[in-house]
Amino acid sequence: MVQENHTLGILCAVTGIVAMSIMDVVIKWLSPDYPLHEIILVRTIVALFLTLVIVHFEGGFGLLKTQRPGLHVIRGLMIATSNMAFYLALALMPIAEAATLFYIAPLLITGLSVPFLGEHVGLRRWIAIFFGFVGVILMSGVGTSSFKVEAFLPVIAALAYALTQLMTRKLGVTEKASVMSFYISVVFIIVSVGFGVTVGDGSLAKAGGPGLEFLLRPWHWPDTDATVLMVICGVLVAVVAYMLSQAYRISAANVIAPFEYIVLPLAILWGYLFWGDIPGFKTIIGVVLIGGSGMYVFMHARSVQRDGSV
Numbered sequence: 001m002v003q004e005n006h007t008l009g010i011l012c013a014v015t016g017i018v019a020m021s022i023m024d025v026v027i028k029w030l031s032p033d034y035p036l037h038e039i040i041l042v043r044t045i046v047a048l049f050l051t052l053v054i055v056h057f058e059g060g061f062g063l064l065k066t067q068r069p070g071l072h073v074i075r076g077l078m079i080a081t082s083n084m085a086f087y088l089a090l091a092l093m094p095i096a097e098a099a100t101l102f103y104i105a106p107l108l109i110t111g112l113s114v115p116f117l118g119e120h121v122g123l124r125r126w127i128a129i130f131f132g133f134v135g136v137i138l139m140s141g142v143g144t145s146s147f148k149v150e151a152f153l154p155v156i157a158a159l160a161y162a163l164t165q166l167m168t169r170k171l172g173v174t175e176k177a178s179v180m181s182f183y184i185s186v187v188f189i190i191v192s193v194g195f196g197v198t199v200g201d202g203s204l205a206k207a208g209g210p211g212l213e214f215l216l217r218p219w220h221w222p223d224t225d226a227t228v229l230m231v232i233c234g235v236l237v238a239v240v241a242y243m244l245s246q247a248y249r250i251s252a253a254n255v256i257a258p259f260e261y262i263v264l265p266l267a268i269l270w271g272y273l274f275w276g277d278i279p280g281f282k283t284i285i286g287v288v289l290i291g292g293s294g295m296y297v298f299m300h301a302r303s304v305q306r307d308g309s310v
Contacts, residue, residue, distance in 0.1 A: 004250060004251055004252065005250050005251065006251045006252075006255050008250060008251075009246070009247045009248075009250045009251025009255060009256055010247070010251070010255065010256065010259055012243040012244070012246045012247040012250075013243065013244065013247035013251075013256045013259045013260065014259055014262060015239065015243045016239060016240045016242075016243030016244040016247060017244075017259065017260050017262050017263050018262065018266070019236045019239040019240045019243070020236070020240045020244075020263065021099075021262075021263045021266040021267060021270065022236060023233055023236040023237060023240065024086075024090060024095060024099070024267070024270070025095070025270045025274060026229050026232060026233050026236070027039060027087050027090060027233060028087075028090040028091065028095055028275075029229065029274070030226060030229055030230070031087070031090065031091040031214050032091075033226065034217075034220075034222060034226060035195075035200070035202075035214065035215065035216065035217045035218070035219060036084060036087055036088065036091075036214050036215050037191075037192040037195035037196055037200075037215070038192075038196065038200075038219050038222075039087075039230055039233065040083065040084075040087075040188055040191075040192045041188075041189065041192035041193065041196065042222070042227075042230040042231070042233070042234065043230055043231075043233035043234040043236075043237050044185050044188040044189050044192065044234065044237065045189065045234065046230075046231050046233075046234020046235060046237075046238070047181075047185055047234045047235070047237045047238035047241065048182070048185040048186070048189070049234075050234070050235065050238040051178055051181045051182050051185055051238055051241070051242070052182065054178040054181075054238075054242060055176075055178045055179065055182060058176055058178050059176070063176060063178070063179050064179060064182060066175065066179065066183075067174070068171060068174070068175070069183075071167060071170065071171055072171070072175075072180070072183035072187075073183070073187060074167065075164055075167040075168070075171065075180070075183070075184065076183055076184045076186065076187025076188070077187060077191075078160045078161075078163045078164040078167070079160070079161070079164045079184055079187075080184075080187055080188055080191045081156070081157075081160040082156075082157045082158075082160035082161040082164060083157070083188075084215070085153045085154070085156045085157035085160065086098065086102055086153065086154055086157035087214075088150070088153050088214060088215060089101075089102075089150060089151075089153035089154045089157065091214040092148075092150040092153070093150060093151070093154075094271050094275070094277040094279075094283075095267050095270055095271040095275070095277065096264075096267045096268045096271045096277060096279050096283055096287075097139060097151075097279075097283050097286075098153075098154045098267075099154075099263055099264060099267035100135075100139065100264060100267070100283060100286050100287050100290055100291070101136060101139055101140065101151060101154035101155055101158070101286070101290075102154040102155075102157055102158050102161070103158070103260065103261060103263065103264060103290055103291065103294060104132055104133070104135075104136055104155060104158045104290055104294075105157075105158035105159075105161045105162045105165075105260075106162075106257040106258070106260060106261075106294045106297070106298065107128070107129045107132040107133075107290075107293060107294055107297060108158055108159055108162035109162045109165055109166065109253055109257060110125060110129060110257075110297050110298075111126075111129055112162055112163065112166060113166065113253070116166045117166060117169065122300075124300060125296075125297045125300055128293040128294075128296045128297045128300070129293065129297065131289055131292075131293045132289060132290050132293035132294060132297075134289055135285065135286045135287075135288070135289030135290040135293070136155060136286070136290065138282055138285055138286055138289070139151065139282050139283065139285075139286035139290075140152070140155075141282075165244075165248055165253065166253075168180065168244075168245055168248045168249065169248060169249075169253060172245070172248060172249030172250075176249075177242050177243075177245035177246035177249050178242060180241075180245045180249075181238070181241035181242050181245055184241055185241070195215075196219055199215075199216050200218060200219045201218055202216065202217050202218025202219075204216045205217040205218065255298075257294070257298045258294065258295050258298040258299060261291050261294060261295060264287055264291050268287075
């Protein structure tokens with residue numbers, strides 16, 4: 001049984017989220033020139049090397065033997081799906097909008113914890129989840145002339161991410177964070193190489209809009225600046241994978257998840273500094289509804305643990 005440590009879990013989560021936010025900026029910066037699967041492959045090779053170093057110091061490569069390979073593979077495919085959907089959204093949307101829509105994920109974690117983990121969610125938390133989805137509908141413009149299909153990408157990413165973290169809780173009972181990070185890296189490499197082999201010539205790049213072009217444009221050798229940025233991405237993704245896996249492994253999800261909302265003000269800041277994006281009215285309301293609902297859900301969950309209210 002893993003000994004819970006909420007303070008250390010929170011520190012791991014904050015470190016991982018800040019690293020994730022910086023990585024989002026780097027990948028959005030690279031998106032006009034390089035295909036997504038090439039960026040992911042380079043960063044994952046770097047991350048895998050760093051992860052193996054951590055595995056070595058945590059107990060040796062014998063830790064990589066697992067009795068649950070299928071769950072590792074499914075978890076890896078879920079986080080790969082989440083990453084690709086979110087980064088496609090970054091290429092098409094202001095970073096603050098994509099990040100805000102993605103952060104419906106903690107609300108999804110709460111709702112899905114009922115069928116997947118057998119947890120109880122009271123009426124007030126379901127109401128908060130409802131208002132979070134109102135924020136998604138408002139920001140995406142569903143049912144209005146302003147609706148754009150790419151608004152679904154961060155929501156798809158959020159669903160895949162929520163499923164990933166629910167599986168992290170199950171795997172974390174027996175597996176170290178570095179081991180879970182290793183298997184994620186292996187899946188990423190397989191998926192990226194698969195894309196490179198099948199569509200890496202760029203022949204399908206013009207088949208769709210800018211999002212598909214980001215996914216399907218041809219591979220080419222990165223210049224020095226891009227290589228440095230991709231390597232930085234590799235370091236950052238190793239930090240993200242390890243820190244978030246560790247956070248959800250050693251602390252309860254309802255303790256960790258509120259701290260993930262740190263990414264929202266960071267995304268607004270990066271969008272303004274690097275791309276001159278100023279959040280519009282719908283984005284601000286979306287941040288309030290989605291972020292506020294998420295914070296309420298998880299702060300209320302802590303009070304439930306403390307005094308048994310619903």
